[in-house]
Amino acid sequence: MRKVTYRDALTEALREEMRRDSTVFLLGEDIGKYWEGAFKVTKGLAKEFGDERVRDTPISESAIIGAAVGAAITGMRPVAEIMFGDLTSLAMDQIANQAAKICYMFGGQVKVPLVIRTPFGAGVNIAAHHSQSLEAWFMHVPGLLVAVPSTPYDAKGLLKTAIRGNNPVFFCEHKLLYPLEGEIPEDEYTIPFGVADVKREGSDVTVVATLYMVHKALDAAEELEAGGVSVEVVDPRTLVPLDKQAIIKSVEKTGKIVIVSEDCKTAGVSAEIAAVVAEEAIDYLDAPIKRVAEPDTPIPFSPPLEQHVIPNEKTIVNAVKEIV
Amino acid sequence: MATSLTREKLVEMYRKMFEIRSFEEKVFELYAQNLVPGTIHLYGGEEAVAVGVCSNLRKADYITSTHRGHGHCIAKGAETKRIMAEILGKQTGYCKGKGGSMHIADFSVGMLGATAVVGAGIPIAMGAGLSIKLRGTDQVVACFFGDGASNQGTFHEAINMAAIWELPVIFVCENNLYAMGTRQSVVMLIENIADRAVAYGISGVAVDGNDVLAVYEAARKAVERARKGEGPTLIECKTYRHKGHSRIDPAKYRSKEEVEEWLRKDPIRRFKERLLHTNVITEAEIQQIEKEILTEIEEAVKFAMESSYPAPKEALEDVYT
Numbered sequence: 018m019r020k021v022t023y024r025d026a027l028t029e030a031l032r033e034e035m036r037r038d039s040t041v042f043l044l045g046e047d048i049g050k051y052w053e054g055a056f057k058v059t060k061g062l063a064k065e066f067g068d069e070r071v072r073d074t075p076i077s078e079s080a081i082i083g084a085a086v087g088a089a090i091t092g093m094r095p096v097a098e099i100m101f102g103d104l105t106s107l108a109m110d111q112i113a114n115q116a117a118k119i120c121y122m123f124g125g126q127v128k129v130p131l132v133i134r135t136p137f138g139a140g141v142n143i144a145a146h147h148s149q150s151l152e153a154w155f156m157h158v159p160g161l162l163v164a165v166p167s168t169p170y171d172a173k174g175l176l177k178t179a180i181r182g183n184n185p186v187f188f189c190e191h192k193l194l195y196p197l198e199g200e201i202p203e204d205e206y207t208i209p210f211g212v213a214d215v216k217r218e219g220s221d222v223t224v225v226a227t228l229y230m231v232h233k234a235l236d237a238a239e240e241l242e243a244g245g246v247s248v249e250v251v252d253p254r255t256l257v258p259l260d261k262q263a264i265i266k267s268v269e270k271t272g273k274i275v276i277v278s279e280d281c282k283t284a285g286v287s288a289e290i291a292a293v294v295a296e297e298a299i300d301y302l303d304a305p306i307k308r309v310a311e312p313d314t315p316i317p318f319s320p321p322l323e324q325h326v327i328p329n330e331k332t333i334v335n336a337v338k339e340i341v
Numbered sequence: 342m343a344t345s346l347t348r349e350k351l352v353e354m355y356r357k358m359f360e361i362r363s364f365e366e367k368v369f370e371l372y373a374q375n376l377v378p379g380t381i382h383l384y385g386g387e388e389a390v391a392v393g394v395c396s397n398l399r400k401a402d403y404i405t406s407t408h409r410g411h412g413h414c415i416a417k418g419a420e421t422k423r424i425m426a427e428i429l430g431k432q433t434g435y436c437k438g439k440g441g442s443m444h445i446a447d448f449s450v451g452m453l454g455a456t457a458v459v460g461a462g463i464p465i466a467m468g469a470g471l472s473i474k475l476r477g478t479d480q481v482v483a484c485f486f487g488d489g490a491s492n493q494g495t496f497h498e499a500i501n502m503a504a505i506w507e508l509p510v511i512f513v514c515e516n517n518l519y520a521m522g523t524r525q526s527v528v529m530l531i532e533n534i535a536d537r538a539v540a541y542g543i544s545g546v547a548v549d550g551n552d553v554l555a556v557y558e559a560a561r562k563a564v565e566r567a568r569k570g571e572g573p574t575l576i577e578c579k580t581y582r583h584k585g586h587s588r589i590d591p592a593k594y595r596s597k598e599e600v601e602e603w604l605r606k607d608p609i610r611r612f613k614e615r616l617l618h619t620n621v622i623t624e625a626e627i628q629q630i631e632k633e634i635l636t637e638i639e640e641a642v643k644f645a646m647e648s649s650y651p652a653p654k655e656a657l658e659d660v661y662t
Contacts, residue, residue, distance in 0.1 A: 042475060069475060075505070080464040080498035087468020087482075090453060091403065093475060095468075110495075114458050115465060123446040123454050124436035125659035159660050184661045 018202055024195040026169035027058045027134075030176035031096065033205065035066050038094060041180055042070040044081060045098030049073035055100045056136060056195050078104050082111035082133065089131040090119060094180060101147045102137035102189065105154075116185040117160030128183040132176070138191040138229055138279060139316045139327050148316035148323075150280035152227070155187040156256050156289060162186045162210055163257040167231035169199035171254055174208030181207070191228040191279075210255040213263035219249035222337050223267040225290055226277040227253060230328060234277050237333035246341050256286060264290065265298040272303035275336045277328055282310035304340035309333050346557070351621050354396050354553055356630050358388040358609050361412040363631075363638045364421055368411065368428060368442075371642070372588055378430050381442050384412030386551075386583035389608035390515050391416035393556025393578075394483050397564045403451045403469045403482040405462040408443045409515075409582070410455035413485050419447040422641040431648035438651045439659065451480075459520075460493030462486060463512070467499040470508030470573070481509040481567040483560070489520025491534045500575065504541040509567035511560060514577045515550065521586045522594045535577035543573050550578025551608040554615075581606070 050063035238248035395416035427434025446454030466484030538545020563574035585592035
């Protein structure tokens with residue numbers, strides 16, 4: 018094992034897959050040799066693979082995804098970067114109506130092997146247009162797969178699987194995770210979609226969390242442990258497909274669940290997971306389902322305002338305490 | 342005839358145009374009998390565009406299409422019986438009944454599919470062009486879209502990208518003067534959409550879209566440039582749809598005089614007269630071709646009508662591959 022950052026783990030996944038398969042190429046704004054990605058995920062790649070395969074694009078999100086769709090249905094495996102998750106709204110038709118529906122609409126004649134990578138998340142004071150968490154939008158579009166890695170290990174393994182797969186993948190990253198370090202194996206590995214990971218075992222309460230919130234949940238678990246509460250942290254790792262069984266299995270053990278997600282509460286990730294538990298595991302519950310999510314507001318700029326809306330260790334601890 | 346095209350090619354072009362017209366008339370007839378679910382957008386009147394462009398393409402070349410796409414499919418070589426089956430929602434249709442009239446695709450002949458979101462096919466065609474460039478083949482892409490689509494942001498974004506990367510894409514604007522019921526002059530100040538090519542630094546040309554040989558010639562030059570790696574072209578074909586926008590549209594926003602004027606410019610009649618006039622073909626040969634096509638269309642209808650509907654549970658298949 019060796020320590021790498023989440024950012025470097027992603028870069029490694031891209032590099033390895035580009036070396037392995039000449040049909041894999043990258044496109045996006047400022048991903049090439051001059052800037053190497055707004056978050057430096059494509060660092061060094063243009064140097065190794067050239068400008069053709071690490072392609073700087075105009076600021077044209079809709080055409081970036083459209084280009085990826087057209088390339089994917091004609092034999093290539095594009096990985097498109099949208100600089101901020103908020104900007105996927107500019108490409109929504111190409112993502113939701115084209116990439117997601119082409120396989121189905123054309124009766125399974127063609128596969129659409131493309132990956133859209135983009136960072137979500139608040140916490141760096143860049144306000145309402147660069148801080149949202151919009152994973153739930155894409156969960157609501159049949160035809161897309163949605164990945165939400167929280168660690169360097171998961172990021173690398175899931176991205177490699179995403180690139181090798183034959184379905185369009187919406188690959189969510191989190192801007193606060195890029196510098197996070199974690200261990201990954203020396204040897205090549207991949208992680209299948211639809212398999213959750215128990216990030217911490219516990220027996221009193223299940224906390225389901227994704228992306229940056231996994232780490233907040235782990236911090237909360239640490240604090241609660243000191244107070245005698247044993248928390249199990251389950252990270253779904255992919256939202257589509259969702260490993261329902263892993264969540265249900267944990268709830269069967271603990272009888273209680275808190276769902277933590279950085280997106281808005283209404284119709285959000287936490288709503289879907291709560292509905293799954295309510296529908297399929299209600300008999301195991303000894304307490305009401307609790308949700309910790311952002312209130313239904315845009316992300317504000319000023320640090321105290323922003324910190325007020327992002328779920329944190331304390332709000333998670335409080336939610337757990339309400340039911341244990 | 343002032344063209345270098347062989348007699349065989351000219352006859353084939355006439356055959357395709359007549360095939361599209363006959364197919365569309367049959368679809369309209371079936372619709373009138375309430376046999377077509379949903380809506381239809383007929384291509385009648387615009388046949389010279391699809392045929393003039395696709396007659397320059399090889400099987401390995403690609404096209405993208407629109408909600409008004411039956412003609413593009415036929416011109417690129419898709420089978421009428423499977424198109425008809427798709428329009429009727431049958432299991433034997435190209436998309437197994439999941440797409441319908443607005444979403445026909447036949448990847449086996451390079452028909453990359455019709456998108457019913459206006460302008461959405463333009464970036465996809467550009468992406469197919471990028472794929473060709475990266476794979477290093479000499480294929481080209483013809484991207485069909487309407488005058489309405491040229492006001493979408495995707496038109497600007499995708500043509501600009503194709504231009505900067507010199508992609509082998511022929512952007513074919515079928516300007517039938519109306520975006521649904523909105524006349525071109527209401528939504529743009531320019532008369533020629535082809536003029537927009539200047540903004541992207543590429544070649545743009547406006548042609549009589551009801552003259553199949555004029556379309557053919559413009560497309561020939563564009564395809565030649567594209568195959569040589571000299572980048573994209575915007576071709577605007579001035580044409581007219583004989584029927585309304587969709588099946589519910591009596592097209593009352595068009596004057597009787599205007600419709601009559603365009604009917605006089607019917608691309609099929611014009612081409613037929615030209616072929617007869619220049620002794621490329623005889624009246625008897627024309628009749629023979631038309632008879633064969635009408636038989637083929639009847640067979641397509643029979644095939645579609647006799648085909649089964651998909652099993653309801655098939656609705657759950659093909660979401661993922």
